[in-house]
Amino acid sequence: MPPLAARLHAPLLLVPAASPRPATRLCAASGPRGVGGFRRGALASEKPPVVAVAEKAGGEGGGGQGEGPYDAIVIGSGIGGLVAATQLAAKGARVLVLEKYLIPGGSSGYYRRDGFTFDVGSSVMFGFSDKGNLNLITQALEAVGRKMEVLPDPSTVHFHLPGDLSVLVHRKYEDFINELISKFPHEKEGIIKFYGTCWKIFNSLNSLELKSLEEPLYLFGQFFQKPLECLTLAYYLPQNAGDIARKFIKDQELLSFIDAECFIVSTVNALQTPMINASMVLCDRHFGGINYPVGGVGGIALSLADGLVEKGSEIRYKANVTNVVLENGKAVGVRLSNGKEFFAKTVISNATRWDTFGKLLKEKELPEEEKNFQKNYVKAPSFLSIHMGVKASVLPAGTDCHHFVLEDNWNNLEKPYGSIFLSIPTVLDPSLAPEGHHILHIFTTAGIEAWEGISRKEYEEKKEMVANEIIRRLEKKLFPGLQDSIVLKEVGSPKTHRRFLARNDGTYGPMPRGKPKGLLAMPFNTTSIDGLYCVGDSCFPGQGVIAVAFSGIMCAHRVAADIGLEQKSPALDAGLLGLLRWLRTLA
Ligand SMILES: NC(=O)c1ccc[n+]([C@@H]2O[C@H](COP(=O)([O-])OP(=O)(O)OC[C@H]3O[C@@H](n4cnc5c(N)ncnc54)[C@H](O)[C@@H]3O)[C@@H](O)[C@H]2O)c1
Numbered sequence: 001m002p003p004l005a006a007r008l009h010a011p012l013l014l015v016p017a018a019s020p021r022p023a024t025r026l027c028a029a030s031g032p033r034g035v036g037g038f039r040r041g042a043l044a045s046e047k048p049p050v051v052a053v054a055e056k057a058g059g060e061g062g063g064g065q066g067e068g069p070y071d072a073i074v075i076g077s078g079i080g081g082l083v084a085a086t087q088l089a090a091k092g093a094r095v096l097v098l099e100k101y102l103i104p105g106g107s108s109g110y111y112r113r114d115g116f117t118f119d120v121g122s123s124v125m126f127g128f129s130d131k132g133n134l135n136l137i138t139q140a141l142e143a144v145g146r147k148m149e150v151l152p153d154p155s156t157v158h159f160h161l162p163g164d165l166s167v168l169v170h171r172k173y174e175d176f177i178n179e180l181i182s183k184f185p186h187e188k189e190g191i192i193k194f195y196g197t198c199w200k201i202f203n204s205l206n207s208l209e210l211k212s213l214e215e216p217l218y219l220f221g222q223f224f225q226k227p228l229e230c231l232t233l234a235y236y237l238p239q240n241a242g243d244i245a246r247k248f249i250k251d252q253e254l255l256s257f258i259d260a261e262c263f264i265v266s267t268v269n270a271l272q273t274p275m276i277n278a279s280m281v282l283c284d285r286h287f288g289g290i291n292y293p294v295g296g297v298g299g300i301a302l303s304l305a306d307g308l309v310e311k312g313s314e315i316r317y318k319a320n321v322t323n324v325v326l327e328n329g330k331a332v333g334v335r336l337s338n339g340k341e342f343f344a345k346t347v348i349s350n351a352t353r354w355d356t357f358g359k360l361l362k363e364k365e366l367p368e369e370e371k372n373f374q375k376n377y378v379k380a381p382s383f384l385s386i387h388m389g390v391k392a393s394v395l396p397a398g399t400d401c402h403h404f405v406l407e408d409n410w411n412n413l414e415k416p417y418g419s420i421f422l423s424i425p426t427v428l429d430p431s432l433a434p435e436g437h438h439i440l441h442i443f444t445t446a447g448i449e450a451w452e453g454i455s456r457k458e459y460e461e462k463k464e465m466v467a468n469e470i471i472r473r474l475e476k477k478l479f480p481g482l483q484d485s486i487v488l489k490e491v492g493s494p495k496t497h498r499r500f501l502a503r504n505d506g507t508y509g510p511m512p513r514g515k516p517k518g519l520l521a522m523p524f525n526t527t528s529i530d531g532l533y534c535v536g537d538s539c540f541p542g543q544g545v546i547a548v549a550f551s552g553i554m555c556a557h558r559v560a561a562d563i564g565l566e567q568k569s570p571a572l573d574a575g576l577l578g579l580l581r582w583l584r585t586l587a
């Protein structure tokens with residue numbers, strides 16, 4: 001098989017040599033517009049992009065009436081759905097993944113324009129190293145016999161903050177801590193204690209074999225083998241990073257810095273960020289480091305989809321699931337928008353919980369569990385994203401790959417358009433852009449409300465205006481001459497994210513309504529509908545590619561136990577699931 005980077009760039013029909021299923025092919029296709037921008041009319045004259053699409057002969061969904069039964073049907077091929085599917089396939093299950101769009105990956109997908117390969121979402125990849133137990137992306141690929149070449153990033157992010165506070169998060173922990181201490185020498189002890197607590201939690205996590213926390217035989221087994229580590233995790237489960245930081249640190253600016261550290265991975269401040277999640281990302285970036293897959297993030301989903309097919313399971317594109325089919329209250333299959341039905345022992349939804357319970361299930365009454373979830377969590381805002389191709393000369397030598405910019409006022413951190421995320425993946429992988437050019441992927445949080453109810457013309461003008469203002473800010477802060485260096489620009493609004501990622505209001509996942517009790521209220525994978533499971537960022541532990549990969553691993557384990565591919569104990573199941581349900585009501 002050609003290396004993935006070559007496949008991502010190859011313009012012609014490619015048949016994966018390893019795939020045993022001739023009906024599923026990877027081919028050049030035209031049409032899909034990535035999340036960067038979708039000015040359908042304006043772009044109509046452009047040459048269509050080349051993307052890899054797995055299509056099954058026979059049009060949408062490709063099957064006849066009532067196909068099945070499969071062991072599991074997975075709705076959606078985001079990383080959460082793909083990891084659940086591939087883990088199950090690796091355990092011997094027969095899985096069908098149904099994806100609405102043309103390519104796999106959801107918000108971890110990619111798209112191409114004029115020689116540029118853009119990551120739809122974040123280019124900061126955690127969990128992609130070759131060591132420890134938390135390299136969940138590496139492990140997910142390995143489970144289906146795939147390995148990707150990665151490029152180590154020398155840093156995670158360069159913060160440009162109010163008061164000209166500049167902090168580079170170096171790959172080496174000591175370098176980062178020394179840089180932070182040099183900015184806040186009076187808080188040396190507090191800094192060491194806060195980040196030291198993160199390491200205590202990370203090391204506990206990293207010592208466990210990660211499987212479903214809803215499966216008692218595994219969970220009790222882990223408590224027996226690693227009691228101290230499990231008790232540490234249980235202790236920190238209901239706690240938030242901001243409270244722990246305040247135990248050790250008094251300096252307001254440093255606490256604001258820790259807010260920014262948390263915000264980039266949770267879109268909320270440290271007081272609302274679960275301590276376990278904060279520890280995971282604040283340490284993995286130094287333990288395994290941030291590693292970028294050669295050829296772009298889109299290769300992860302393509303590799304998983306490839307591996308899935310090789311294991312004898314299926315993925316079908318342009319398959320828009322509109323209903324989960326219930327029989328006597330149990331989920332037994334799904335129906336597509338064209339009326340085709342597929343049946344399975346279990347159904348796993350990678351759509352958000354809002355979409356799953358608000359759209360795919362036609363029950364009038366929301367189950368209590370979901371009411372509780374919606375009481376505790378609201379939809380996080382969407383993003384405005386700008387994908388640009390620029391002349392390489394605009395970037396000073398040694399420019400870092402990822403930046404976070406909040407210019408003057410800490411109060412703007414969580415406000416729409418307040419802070420700016422910027423990734424330049426071509427710093428690591430120049431093959432993503434034509435020679436002499438770089439990619440700038442800029443994004444900032446934005447709610448959908450302000451984008452609705454306006455005419456097409458106003459919408460286009462608004463996108464242009466908002467994007468130009470963000471570019472102007474970056475030009476002022478980081479790269480003089482930026483505006484004039486642009487050779488390609490695509491702007492995506494929250495509506496774009498809603499439409500092309502099929503995410504309710506374009507949301508990037510749940511956000512606590514108030515101050516959460518850490519991760520306590522986060523639902524796992526089982527739902528109150530027998531046979532229906534959820535996976536992805538509206539499940540424990542939340543937003544993030546590595547987080548949804550963990551959710552996929554947990555989900556596959558629980559489903560495998562329920563369909564007899566892994567051990568289970570019905571009596572212990574009832575006890576643990578009841579206990580977890582009760583614990584969630586305490587949050
Ligand atoms: N901006 C970013 O920074 C960024 C980038 C990449 C990834 N991420 C992370 O990835 C996480 C999301 O991953 P995920 O796996 O939960 O989901 P996802 O949104 O990435 O993927 C869900 C997939 O399900 C498909 N789908 C939804 N409804 C469907 C239906 N009815 N029928 C068929 N297909 C349907 C969508 O088309 C999409 O491909 C986010 O939390 C985010 O943190 C973030």
Ligand SMILES: CC(C)=CCC/C(C)=C/C=C/C(C)=C/C=C/C(C)=C/C=C/C=C(C)/C=C/C=C(C)/C=C/C=C(\C)CCC=C(C)C
Pocket residue numbers: 122123124126157205208210213222230233234237264265266276277278280281402403404421422423541542543544545546547550583
């Ligand atoms: C059950 C009970 C009750 C108890 C028991 C105890 C125990 C044992 C516990 C355990 C636990 C566990 C295992 C847990 C785990 C967890 C995990 C794994 C987590 C993870 C997490 C992760 C995360 C959150 C991540 C995230 C990330 C993100 C979001 C990212 C993003 C990025 C971006 C946006 C980028 C930025 C950019 C720039 C700056 C440019």
